[in-house]
Each structure stands twice: as C-alpha cells, then as structure tokens.
C-alpha cells in the first residue's frame with residue numbers, strides 16, 4: 001500500500017462556509033455526538049496537560065492527544081488585549097495525523113472551531129450537571145465565544161432566554177443583534193449581579209489576565225449550574241474561591257485544570273470529578289435540584305481531536321477536497337535531495 005503524501009487544508013473562510021451550509025443546530029448536534037463518543041473512551045487516549053508559553057499579555061499553548069489510530073494537536077493563544085490591535089483574543093489551528101505513519105491528514109483553522117467545540121463541551125457538561133428544567137442562562141462576557149455558547153445552549157439544552165452583561169456595551173449590542181436575528185430572546189443588565197439573579201445557568205466567558213471575581217458567593221442561588229469558561233490560565237480566574245468551595249466541581253482533565261482552572265485558587269487535594277467519569281457512568285452528575293454545580297472549563301485537547309475528526313468527515317460529506325503539499329511527495333522516499341536538485345530558481349540573479 002502506497003500512502004498519499006497530500007494533506008487536506010481547511011482555511012477559516014472554508015470552515016465558516018461548511019458550517020453555514022450544515023447549519024449551526026446540526027453542527028452542534030453532530031459535534032456533541034463525536035465529543036461524547038470520545039470522552040466515553042477516555043482511558044484509550046494518551047493524555048497530557050498542555051504546554052504553555054506565558055508572556056506579559058498572553059499565552060501560547062500546544063495541545064496534543066492521541067489514540068491508537070489518530071494523533072491531534074492544536075496551537076492556540078490567549079491574549080485578552082489583542083482587540084486593541086485588531087486581532088482576536090483566541091486564535092488557533094491544528095492537525096489530525098495518522099498514527100501508523102505520522103502523515104498529517106488534515107491541517108485546519110481552529111479559531112472558529114474552538115468556539116464551536118468550547119460551546120459543545122459546555123453543553124456536554126450541562127446536560128449532566130444543570131437542572132433538566134433549565135430555561136434561562138446568564139452570559140457574562142459577550143465577546144467572540146458568546147454567540148456560540150448562547151446558541152449551543154439554546155439548540156441543545158432548551159435555553160429560551162439569555163441574560164446578558166459585559167463591561168463593553170458594544171459587545172453586548174453585537175451579541176444581541178446576532179441572537180435576535182436567530183429568534184433568541186435576550187435581556188440586557190447593568191451588572192453581573194443583576195444578570196444572574198434568578199437564572200438556572202450562569203456562563204462566565206470573560207477575558208482578562210487577572211484573578212477576577214465575576215461571581216461571588218452572594219450571587220449564587222441554590223440549584224444553579226455554573227459554566228466557568230474564561231478562567232483558563234495561571235493567574236486568570238473568574239469565580240470567587242468560596243463559590244467553588246460550596247459547590248460540586250467538575251473538570252475536563254484534573255492535572256491540567258488544577259494549574260489553569262478556577263480551582264488553581266484551592267489546595268491540590270480539593271475534590272473534583274472528571275467529566276468523562278460522569279459520561280461513562282462511573283460517577284454521578286447532579287444529584288439534587290438544590291445543589292450548585294460548577295464546570296471549571298479550561299479546554300482540553302480531546303475536544304479538538306473530536307472537532308478535527310468532525311471537520312474531516314464534514315469535508316468528505318460536502319465534497320470539499322483542497323489539498324496542499326505540506327509533506328513532499330517523493331517517488332523515492334529516500335531521495336529527499338531531489339526536491340532541491342530539481343528546483344528551478346524563482347528569481348534569476350541579475351546579470
């Protein structure tokens with residue numbers, strides 16, 4: 001068997017068009033199925049906490065994961081002040097590769113895809129942690145991730161009304177515009193405390209490189225589910241430590257979340273449950289209507305593995321097949337030098 005040396009390429013506009021064509025509800029639905037499948041076979045994966053390169057204004061992270069047949073990695077940054085220079089806070093791309101040969105099968109944009117998979121991971125947690133009768137959600141932080149969080153909860157969990165708050169009113173107006181265009185009801189509030197009053201679910205998805213206290217114990221009501229998305233880096237948290245102490249806390253991969261999540265504020269033996277254990281039936285999710293549950297989301301490599309697998313299959317379904325020569329195609333794999341020997345100079349030296 002001769003392996004093919006070409007790699008499928010999916011750029012940002014291409015993925016946007018593919019998702020537009022598939023429709024967001026169907027995309028959320030299918031991606032949730034892929035992710036739940038992968039989380040249920042958690043022990044089969046070779047896992048590690050991501051490698052992070054920190055600087056004054058942000059972080060660049062590398063997130064690998066593999067099973068016996070596929071290897072995936074994501075490159076992703078987090079720079080909360082990037083909007084000042086016209087760039088996104090979070091930007092990403094990634095690769096899906098064949099374990100048997102190491103050949104990269106797919107190189108894809110993952111900025112849009114990260115927003116999709118983060119929202120789907122939030123819903124995957126909320127399905128086992130939020131009260132089943134949940135209909136309202138507060139959304140604190142109305143930036144790039146927020147529409148995806150709102151719409152995934154609307155389509156997959158039956159959330160009818162979103163309570164919105166952001167320190168930047170323009171971000172809230174942008175979010176309102178997108179949600180109203182899709183028939184989703186919103187209410188705007190002047191503070192996070194006002195926005196969370198009486199809701200079933202609270203999603204915090206703010207960006208600030210600081211130990212913020214978006215949610216304090218006084219704002220938490222019995223039975224609430226808290227989906228903490230923005231606290232995902234050392235020195236970058238959203239929940240007051242007492243909110244965590246008085247709740248049952250669920251995480252993706254404990255060794256990573258203890259460093260990066262809101263629980264970085266608590267001792268290393270603070271009890272948490274890994275979400276896969278609930279999904280695989282080894283641990284209980286919500287056990288009573290009154291308890292407060294927290295999903296301390298930081299983003300784990302397996303979610304990107306699921307998303308890359310989903311994009312690969314969606315491309316096949318839609319007949320998308322753009323290929324690049326990321327790896328040289330060689331008649332004789334031992335003759336790499338031929339690439340140089342046969343290359344024509346692009347620019348002739350001036351006579």
Ligand SMILES: NC(=O)c1ccc[n+]([C@@H]2O[C@H](COP(=O)([O-])OP(=O)(O)OC[C@H]3O[C@@H](n4cnc5c(N)ncnc54)[C@H](O)[C@@H]3O)[C@@H](O)[C@H]2O)c1
Pocket residue numbers: 078080083089090114115118140141142143144145146165166167168171192205206207208212214228229230231232297298299300
């Ligand atoms: N857990 C995960 O898997 C995951 C994935 C993607 C992004 N994130 C994190 O989610 C956060 C949001 O990402 P984004 O791409 O939407 O960023 P963004 O910069 O586009 O939006 C963040 C919004 O938060 C608002 N904000 C900042 N401080 C606030 C405060 N105190 N109260 C209310 N609003 C506040 C900002 O005004 C901005 O509109 C980032 O911190 C990012 O690192 C986590």
